[in-house]
Amino acid sequence: MAPVRNSRVFFNSIPEGYPVLGETLVVDHAKTIDLETVSLEGGKILVKTVAISIDPFLRLHMSRSGRHHGTAYHLGEPIYNFQVVKVLRSGSELFRPGQHLYGVGDFVEYQVLSDLSKWTALPEREGIPWSVYLGAAGMPGKTAYFGWKVGADAKKGETIYVSTAAGAVGSMVVQLAKAAGLKVIASAGQEAKLEFLRELGADVVFNYKTTDLANVLEEHGPLDICWDHVGGDTLATVISNMKDFGRILVMGFTAAYNAPSASVTNLGLVLVKRLTLRGIAVGDHEAQCAEEFYAAVPAKLAKGELKYKETVVRSLDEVPQLFIDVQKGNNTGKAVVVLDD
Amino acid sequence: MAPVRNSRVFFNSIPEGYPVLGETLVVDHAKTIDLETVSLEGGKILVKTVAISIDPFLRLHMSRSGRHHGTAYHLGEPIYNFQVVKVLRSGSELFRPGQHLYGVGDFVEYQVLSDLSKWTALPEREGIPWSVYLGAAGMPGKTAYFGWKVGADAKKGETIYVSTAAGAVGSMVVQLAKAAGLKVIASAGQEAKLEFLRELGADVVFNYKTTDLANVLEEHGPLDICWDHVGGDTLATVISNMKDFGRILVMGFTAAYNAPSASVTNLGLVLVKRLTLRGIAVGDHEAQCAEEFYAAVPAKLAKGELKYKETVVRSLDEVPQLFIDVQKGNNTGKAVVVLDD
Numbered sequence: 001m002a003p004v005r006n007s008r009v010f011f012n013s014i015p016e017g018y019p020v021l022g023e024t025l026v027v028d029h030a031k032t033i034d035l036e037t038v039s040l041e042g043g044k045i046l047v048k049t050v051a052i053s054i055d056p057f058l059r060l061h062m063s064r065s066g067r068h069h070g071t072a073y074h075l076g077e078p079i080y081n082f083q084v085v086k087v088l089r090s091g092s093e094l095f096r097p098g099q100h101l102y103g104v105g106d107f108v109e110y111q112v113l114s115d116l117s118k119w120t121a122l123p124e125r126e127g128i129p130w131s132v133y134l135g136a137a138g139m140p141g142k143t144a145y146f147g148w149k150v151g152a153d154a155k156k157g158e159t160i161y162v163s164t165a166a167g168a169v170g171s172m173v174v175q176l177a178k179a180a181g182l183k184v185i186a187s188a189g190q191e192a193k194l195e196f197l198r199e200l201g202a203d204v205v206f207n208y209k210t211t212d213l214a215n216v217l218e219e220h221g222p223l224d225i226c227w228d229h230v231g232g233d234t235l236a237t238v239i240s241n242m243k244d245f246g247r248i249l250v251m252g253f254t255a256a257y258n259a260p261s262a263s264v265t266n267l268g269l270v271l272v273k274r275l276t277l278r279g280i281a282v283g284d285h286e287a288q289c290a291e292e293f294y295a296a297v298p299a300k301l302a303k304g305e306l307k308y309k310e311t312v313v314r315s316l317d318e319v320p321q322l323f324i325d326v327q328k329g330n331n332t333g334k335a336v337v338v339l340d341d
Numbered sequence: 342m343a344p345v346r347n348s349r350v351f352f353n354s355i356p357e358g359y360p361v362l363g364e365t366l367v368v369d370h371a372k373t374i375d376l377e378t379v380s381l382e383g384g385k386i387l388v389k390t391v392a393i394s395i396d397p398f399l400r401l402h403m404s405r406s407g408r409h410h411g412t413a414y415h416l417g418e419p420i421y422n423f424q425v426v427k428v429l430r431s432g433s434e435l436f437r438p439g440q441h442l443y444g445v446g447d448f449v450e451y452q453v454l455s456d457l458s459k460w461t462a463l464p465e466r467e468g469i470p471w472s473v474y475l476g477a478a479g480m481p482g483k484t485a486y487f488g489w490k491v492g493a494d495a496k497k498g499e500t501i502y503v504s505t506a507a508g509a510v511g512s513m514v515v516q517l518a519k520a521a522g523l524k525v526i527a528s529a530g531q532e533a534k535l536e537f538l539r540e541l542g543a544d545v546v547f548n549y550k551t552t553d554l555a556n557v558l559e560e561h562g563p564l565d566i567c568w569d570h571v572g573g574d575t576l577a578t579v580i581s582n583m584k585d586f587g588r589i590l591v592m593g594f595t596a597a598y599n600a601p602s603a604s605v606t607n608l609g610l611v612l613v614k615r616l617t618l619r620g621i622a623v624g625d626h627e628a629q630c631a632e633e634f635y636a637a638v639p640a641k642l643a644k645g646e647l648k649y650k651e652t653v654v655r656s657l658d659e660v661p662q663l664f665i666d667v668q669k670g671n672n673t674g675k676a677v678v679v680l681d682d
Contacts, residue, residue: 060613231609245625253609263604268572268594271620272401279612284586 003032009107009319011073015062018327024062025079025320033110040091044114047085050100052107053134054319054326054335055081056167056229056254078106082139084122084130085111086340092116100125102133107319109339123294127302129341135334136308137298139282140168143251145293146285147227148176151249151278156181158224161217163234165202166193168308168334169251173227174200175306185220187213189329196309196332208234217241230254236264242275250279254327309333344373350448350660352414356403359668365403366420366661374451381432385455388426391441393448394475395660395667395676396422397508397570397595419447423480425463425471426452427681433457441466443474448657450680464635468643470682476675477649478639480623481509484592486634487626488568489517492590492619497522499565502558504575506543507534509649509675510592514568515541516647526561528554530670537650537673549575558582571595577605583616591620595668650674 012026019025038046058081061073073079087099094116095101103119105111113119122133135141154160160177162170165186177184178201186202188194189209197205204220214237217223221241228235229252238248270277300306311331313322319337326335353367360366379387399422402414414420428440435457436442444460446452454460463474476482495501501518503511506527518525519542527543529535530550538546545561555578558564562582569576570593579589611618641647652672654663660678667676 231612235608250608250611253612263606264608265604267576267591267605267608267618269620270591270618271572271594271622274620274622274625275618276620277608277611277616277618279610279615279617281612281615284615 001034001036003034004110005029006031006033006108006110007316008078008109009316010078011062011075013075019059019062019320019324021320021324025323027317027320035088035110038112040089040112042114043092043094043116044112045087045092045095045116046089046110046112047101047105048088048110048340049105049108050084050086050340051129051131051134051336051338052083052105052319053081053139054322054337055140056252056326058323059327078108080104080106082134084133085113085119095119095121100130100133102138107316107337109316123298126298128298129338131310131312131334131336131338132298132301132308134336135168135310136172136301136306137294140334141172141297141308142286142290142293143169143280143282144172144176145297146282146289147249147251147280148173149289150285151247151280152177152225152227153247154180154182154225157183159183159185159221160225160227161185161187161221161223161238162202162227163187163208164229164252164254164329166190166196166309166332167229170227170229171196171200171308171333172306174202177225178202182225183220185216185223187211187216190332192332200307213237214241222246225249227251232264236266239264239266239269239275242269242273244273246273246275248275248277250277311335313337314339342375342377344375345451346370347372347374347449347451348657349419349450350657351419352403352416354416360400360403360661360665362661362665366664368658368661376429376451379453381430381453383455384433384435384457385453386428386433386436386457387430387451387453388442388446389429389451389681390446390449391425391427391681392470392472392475392677392679393424393446393660394422394480395663395678396481397593397667399664400668419449421445421447423475425474426454426460436460436462441471441474443479448660448678450657464639467639469639470679472651472653472675472677472679473639473642473649475677476509476651477513477642477647478635481675482513482638482649483627483631483634484510484621484623485513485517486638487623487630488590488592488621489514490630491626492588492621493518493566493568494588495521495523495566498524500524500526500562501566501568502526502528502562502564502579503543503568504528504549505570505593505595505670507531507537507650507673508570511568511570512537512541512649512674513647515543518566519543523566524561526557526564528552528557531673533673541648554578555582563587566590568592573605577607580605580607580610580616583610583614585614587614587616589616589618591618652676654678655680 101119166188184202185204186197187208222243226238231253442460507529525543526545527538528549567579572594
């Protein structure tokens, strides 16, 4: 069999603010790969990319000095993220052809993987697309599930505010909070997202672009818990509206991703109210929480007991635009590129 | 017996920045009290003030909107704080004459107390002045001991930075940290305080007024734990110099006590480094930790196994100046007014 095209998305320039179409990320179709003859010596495997996740935090890989769960993207090389791949050929005893694996790989169509310790075989899919293992049944779902478990300390009847609540993480948090008997205040920036939040049972739903957070929290707060993805002014307003002993889960800081700094001037209230602010990253709790997660979540998603939404594109060519959409909040639900079903 | 003078310190005006001598606090000598005939009906007790604590956080009682462990000072009424009193006469079965009690009372020479539930009898003093039950064996000592117990999660070999380390709280933290096998970086603003920190065994001692914190932490950090009393820029510099999973104990926020706001622009690092910032107030942990504290600390202070320093004045007339000195950090060790030995 002749070599086939092996497209990739590479990191072309460091953006100052939002990534720029045609500049920051470039799609390269020039490379090829021979799927039958490529060497797997030394225990390697050949995989086809099935689906890749596109997340807000990827912006942190695009700075000179930034670091987040590891290292920055390298100029001229493919960007990478969580993905599902299918094993085509195996030179290792660890995985066999046909298996679906989960791990961090490049934005390419085909890859030869050597460090297999970082990949795990996914369970048989429970009536949900493989792409969902990147969303509600994957990293964002785990972020919600693990963060809720280790940091929320939620008690029935408490009040929580979830920012960017219609996203892959937020929508799961809203559902976990409702299941735990909390009053849920949830915000998003588009009508379609607000409608989704109402479907999920959120008690107070508002558009943060047209409604002032401070007013909402004054009317429906104060808060016992905040699950925040935004930081900056949003975090400051939240801090002013927390109850004593409140917990703020710092799960994202998009206010600072595309701006030079985001200032918070009322941190003294952390002492006055004896608050806890905690940054939680999903990877730190994999060993502690993953088994419970896989036992519970995929089946509930398949049955519709937990709901999710996806924004799907079906070509690497569409990645640069979707990447920008995710930074600007223009997607609804988990953003994924699906290359194989 | 004729009535005796009963001087008091009252709150005269709300300061904008630092309290002002002759304006913010005023000493009134006009009132008298008849110690033999004053009524104790309804289970009251008459007490003589032995020693009153003067703490940095009292500034928070001086704003219109501020709150901290309770309510703001009222204009025209005596200010209050933690103190030791001696029972002169008792109309209650709870306490007997001669006992020394600990609680929150007014800055007055004599008081009739009615709500006795808020006062506790002190143990027999173990060779230390009663004033020490306001410092190393009192609220600041408890703040250090309780905060260390509930929030530090310290492991041998870790590195801690303690700001305002020569104070009543900080100096106890330095000693607890050394006892736990940590490398201790400690700062203060005067040579006498730096010398005290060296006596306590701090590994790195510097004057924050003449030495740049960022440089010190770059050379001797990064930090696993920060015990911070300052907030603002200090907190921002600390956040930039924390290790992953670091714990920041927000124990004071003097940067904001006398200034309109103190801005922190790098809170996004809370997520990147998975930090925990936690405000801890001593009163919340009394039930959990006080017994252990009284069993351990006073005896060690008497034996010199734990060290302390005091700044003592012996008249209510000297309170307004000492209050300002404490806000500006001009005292060394715990500030107290002692009216009876």
